[in-house]
Amino acid sequence: MPKDEFTPRTFSVVGTRPLRPDGIDKVTGRARYGADISAPGMLTGMVLRSPHAHARICSIDTSVAAAMPGVKAVITRADFPVHPENNGTADVLDNCMADKKALYDGHAVAAVAASSRRAALDALATIKVVYEVLPHVLDVDEAMKLDAPILHKGRKQEGVPADVSDNVLTRTEYGHGDPEIGFQMADLVIERQFKTAATHQGYIEPHSCLATLGSDGQGDLWVCTQGHYMARNTCAEILGLDSGCLRVTPSEIGGGFGGKTTVFLEPTALLLSQKSGRPVKMTMTREEVFRASGPTASTSIDIKIGMTKDGTITAAKGDYRYQNGAYEAMNGTLGAMTGFAPYDLDHVNTVGWDVVTNRPKAAAYRAPGAPMAAFAVESVIDELAYKLGLDPIEVRLKNAAREGTKSAYGPTYPAIGLEATLKAAKSHPHWSAPLGENQGRGVACGFWFNFGGDTCVSLMVNPDGTVSLSEGNPDIGGSRAAMSMMAAEELGIPMERVRTIIADTAALGQNEVTDGSRVTFAVGLATIKAARHAIQIMVERAAMTWGIDPEAVEWVDGAAQPAGPNAGKHPPMSLAEIAAIASNTGGPISGHFEVNAEGAGVSFGTHIADTEVDPETGAVKIIRYTVFQDAGKAVHPSFVEGQLQGGAVQGIGWALNEEYIYGKDGTLQNAGFLDYRIPVASDLPMIDTAILEIPNPGHPYGVRGVGETGIVPPLAAVANSVSRAAGVRMTSLPMSPPKVLAALKKM
Amino acid sequence: MSQIHVKTIINGDASEFLCAADETLLDVLRDRLDLTGSKEGCASGDCGACSVTMDGRLVCACLVLGAEADGTEITTIEGMATGENLHPLQQAFLDHAALQCGICTPGFLVAAKSLLERNPDPTEEETRYWLAGNLCRCTGYDKIVRAVLDAAKIMRETA
Numbered sequence: 001m002p003k004d005e006f007t008p009r010t011f012s013v014v015g016t017r018p019l020r021p022d023g024i025d026k027v028t029g030r031a032r033y034g035a036d037i038s039a040p041g042m043l044t045g046m047v048l049r050s051p052h053a054h055a056r057i058c059s060i061d062t063s064v065a066a067a068m069p070g071v072k073a074v075i076t077r078a079d080f081p082v083h084p085e086n087n088g089t090a091d092v093l094d095n096c097m098a099d100k101k102a103l104y105d106g107h108a109v110a111a112v113a114a115s116s117r118r119a120a121l122d123a124l125a126t127i128k129v130v131y132e133v134l135p136h137v138l139d140v141d142e143a144m145k146l147d148a149p150i151l152h153k154g155r156k157q158e159g160v161p162a163d164v165s166d167n168v169l170t171r172t173e174y175g176h177g178d179p180e181i182g183f184q185m186a187d188l189v190i191e192r193q194f195k196t197a198a199t200h201q202g203y204i205e206p207h208s209c210l211a212t213l214g215s216d217g218q219g220d221l222w223v224c225t226q227g228h229y230m231a232r233n234t235c236a237e238i239l240g241l242d243s244g245c246l247r248v249t250p251s252e253i254g255g256g257f258g259g260k261t262t263v264f265l266e267p268t269a270l271l272l273s274q275k276s277g278r279p280v281k282m283t284m285t286r287e288e289v290f291r292a293s294g295p296t297a298s299t300s301i302d303i304k305i306g307m308t309k310d311g312t313i314t315a316a317k318g319d320y321r322y323q324n325g326a327y328e329a330m331n332g333t334l335g336a337m338t339g340f341a342p343y344d345l346d347h348v349n350t351v352g353w354d355v356v357t358n359r360p361k362a363a364a365y366r367a368p369g370a371p372m373a374a375f376a377v378e379s380v381i382d383e384l385a386y387k388l389g390l391d392p393i394e395v396r397l398k399n400a401a402r403e404g405t406k407s408a409y410g411p412t413y414p415a416i417g418l419e420a421t422l423k424a425a426k427s428h429p430h431w432s433a434p435l436g437e438n439q440g441r442g443v444a445c446g447f448w449f450n451f452g453g454d455t456c457v458s459l460m461v462n463p464d465g466t467v468s469l470s471e472g473n474p475d476i477g478g479s480r481a482a483m484s485m486m487a488a489e490e491l492g493i494p495m496e497r498v499r500t501i502i503a504d505t506a507a508l509g510q511n512e513v514t515d516g517s518r519v520t521f522a523v524g525l526a527t528i529k530a531a532r533h534a535i536q537i538m539v540e541r542a543a544m545t546w547g548i549d550p551e552a553v554e555w556v557d558g559a560a561q562p563a564g565p566n567a568g569k570h571p572p573m574s575l576a577e578i579a580a581i582a583s584n585t586g587g588p589i590s591g592h593f594e595v596n597a598e599g600a601g602v603s604f605g606t607h608i609a610d611t612e613v614d615p616e617t618g619a620v621k622i623i624r625y626t627v628f629q630d631a632g633k634a635v636h637p638s639f640v641e642g643q644l645q646g647g648a649v650q651g652i653g654w655a656l657n658e659e660y661i662y663g664k665d666g667t668l669q670n671a672g673f674l675d676y677r678i679p680v681a682s683d684l685p686m687i688d689t690a691i692l693e694i695p696n697p698g699h700p701y702g703v704r705g706v707g708e709t710g711i712v713p714p715l716a717a718v719a720n721s722v723s724r725a726a727g728v729r730m731t732s733l734p735m736s737p738p739k740v741l742a743a744l745k746k747m
Numbered sequence: 748m749s750q751i752h753v754k755t756i757i758n759g760d761a762s763e764f765l766c767a768a769d770e771t772l773l774d775v776l777r778d779r780l781d782l783t784g785s786k787e788g789c790a791s792g793d794c795g796a797c798s799v800t801m802d803g804r805l806v807c808a809c810l811v812l813g814a815e816a817d818g819t820e821i822t823t824i825e826g827m828a829t830g831e832n833l834h835p836l837q838q839a840f841l842d843h844a845a846l847q848c849g850i851c852t853p854g855f856l857v858a859a860k861s862l863l864e865r866n867p868d869p870t871e872e873e874t875r876y877w878l879a880g881n882l883c884r885c886t887g888y889d890k891i892v893r894a895v896l897d898a899a900k901i902m903r904e905t906a
């Protein structure tokens with residue numbers, strides 16, 4: 001159980017909506033993103049990629065390329081100095097540069113650094129790779145069959161049965177009770193199979209980095225990433241460097257959503273730089289982003305749920321089969337853990353399968369694994385409610401997990417907000433608004449774990465009474481503002497007096513990647529604790545000035561003051577006054593805090609979607625959409641709303657349009673924004689939001705992460721809405737017009 | 748390949764550059780003139796992150812050749828504020844928290860300014876259709892559309 005960190009209080013800064021401190025840079029074009037920087041003598045690095053889905057690399061001849069004018073370095077996998085011992089890092093290296101086999105269309109096989117982009121492109125064209133094309137497999141159910149083409153031999157882990165192929169790397173199981181007993185108690189049991197397509201995170205900024213590495217093993221890396229410490233540690237391990245010799249500075253980041261939690265170009269850029277003796281900049285094209293960076297898993301899921309006439313779920317079973325692309329990942333496990341997490345169940349069993357296929361390695365995408373699981377589970381619950389003539393929100397309320405519920409994946413919940421989101425949805429005008437012809441309304445719930453992890457924060461009190469705060473996580477959507485707000489709240493000074501910067505890897509200790517919705521929670525917690533540390537020192541300085549005991553001094557409204565009549569009569573000393581004389585009272589004042597933060601506090605949301613289905617074309621239009629989510633405490637409500645809206649719209653895209661489309665030869669057919677269509681402004685209505693605040697016991701202010709849960713319910717909410725509008729249950733995503741039309745015709 | 752000499756006006760200042768025949772205006776802006784406010788999200792005209800105006804017309808800089816800029820007047824995001832005074836659209840984007848990561852923001856601002864020059868009082872639907880060529884993956888567009896409508900109102904009131 002998480003430590004009880006939370007104490008109820010009133011706030012003066014937290015909960016307001018100040019302008020973000022990095023705002024002017026970002027509306028004037030001054031902010032520097034990954035590709036916006038250059039270095040003297042810089043070369044351009046480019047990658048040669050496999051045109052085959054699965055092929056043995058027989059030979060690579062780079063001799064012509066290496067001799068071309070302007071070409072300063074050419075590398076293949078043979079140039080990487082070490083083979084990482086750790087399986088995970090070895091996979092990352094293999095994904096960055098193929099070894100004996102190319103495992104997907106777009107897999108890197110060689111790279112060059114040249115004096116211009118044109119010279120680099122010309123050089124790539126001369127590299128001769130001899131491939132032996134192998135049979136490939138893309139679909140998860142196909143890949144599990146014993147006669148499927150095998151990507152890696154001998155990677156099957158314990159617990160994977162013999163009757164599935166070596167492409168199945170892990171099988172995990174969760175649950176309690178006995179579903180078979182539970183199904184016998186049900187009045188209605190529904191079992192269905194669901195499919196979802198692979199989608200891409202679709203960040204607008206392609207991966208980019210600028211690398212310098214000397215022959216002495218000292219280097220600098222500028223990179224757009226969700227985690228510069230991860231980038232440093234991974235590159236150091238892959239290249240056999242001391243991590244302390246590699247300084248990584250994060251650029252502003254143009255979106256990530258989980259897709260920038262690993263490295264793709266960085267080790268290659270560093271190695272090219274070392275070989276050429278020059279800085280090397282590498283930037284992916286959009287086509288490369290689609291072909292070679294992390295999409296999500298595609299899935300095949302079986303769900304069986306039993307319900308009594310009054311809406312009680314008696315038993316639930318799930319079989320979650322996820323393909324994660326060419327290397328190991330745990331999306332299927334996470335699907336199996338999250339699907340039934342919103343419900344209080346006596347009898348539940350789930351199995352997750354993680355399978356490799358000839359597609360790019362799946363990277364995390366906002367609550368990885370959960371949206372597909374929720375799509376399947378929430379669809380069956382909706383169908384049960386519909387067939388039993390029950391209100392779908394009432395059914396969910398009846399079975400909702402609460403404080404003390406043993407979750408389907410094991411732990412028992414502390415205070416959680418699912419019920420609050422359902423009640424808010426039920427009483428919201430959206431739920432009772434009339435619907436027109438061909439329109440339907442869907443509702444769905446979603447869950448995400450949230451995460452804490454290694455976190456360091458430093459807080460300096462400057463001589464003029466301003467405060468500089470250093471955090472080690474890229475600001476992906478307003479975290480500088482959130483940290484400044486929490487520090488200001490704790491110190492009792494205006495937010496404008498706290499300036500937050502994102503420090504490089506040499507300036508702070510290890511920080512976990514910006515993932516798991518962790519930053520506002522974990523970095524916020526460390527910020528508050530670092531501020532308390534500084535306050536403690538300031539209290540001591542005031543006590544010293546007054547010649548009294550530090551215990552007799554308290555910190556109120558940004559100033560030290562005597563704690564009671566016995567402490568003597570001294571006018572309060574403000575932070576600025578204490579800072580001004582710090583030099584004479586013992587030297588500069590700073591606070592810091594380092595922690596592996598626990599108690600992130602799980603998160604729940606409920607979404608309502610209205611859609612209209614065009615019976616002529618099968619096109620679906622989102623008419624109205626409302627998100628209800630528990631934020632614990634919303635530090636900056638506008639940014640919380642933005643997270644909920646952005647997550648919902650990504651989910652809408654997943655539900656309706658987005659899909660990796662492959663040809664028969666296993667090559668990706670739609671590696672661009674024209675053919676991989678993400679939602680645009682004219683596809684959407686306003687996205688309404690309601691923020692619930694059920695304090696997280698694990699955070700001093702009650703904060704929970706909010707970034708990921710918003711993408712979990714929409715696949716199901718939209719599918720339930722379309723199913724009701726069309727009068728036919730939709731079980732396959734995306735619900736593109738041809739698919740909806742075919743379903744309508746079958747009726 | 749010999750280079751082409753181009754004379755143009757960028758954000759009000761006379762500007763000359765050499766570029767290769769196959770270099771886009773976006774490449775020139777970013778790589779030769781260090782005007783990196785215009786972003787490359789796709790290089791194929793699909794994301795709008797590179798939006799600039801050319802003789803007052805909204806274009807994707809990735810679809811225009813550098814050589815085509817000869818004799819034209821280009822405005823980029825760097826030309827939007829006047830000194831330290833933000834354009835009302837820039838201020839509205841800040842006030843409405845209409846950016847998360849901010850990579851799409853320059854393109855949206857340039858495109859929205861172009862909308863309001865043609866239509867000072869757009870409806871929500873007109874705004875959504877005008878901005879349909881600009882992709883934002885973070886915000887779901889809600890706060891962007893609100894910011895543009897609000898800026899339009901402020902500009903009408905102060906005109």
Ligand code: FES
Pocket residue numbers: 786787788789790791792793794795796797798807808809810
């Ligand atoms: S970069 Fe020009 S439209 Fe995307």
Ligand code: FES
Pocket residue numbers: 204254255845846847848849850851852882883884885886
């Ligand atoms: S704010 Fe990130 S893409 Fe729009």
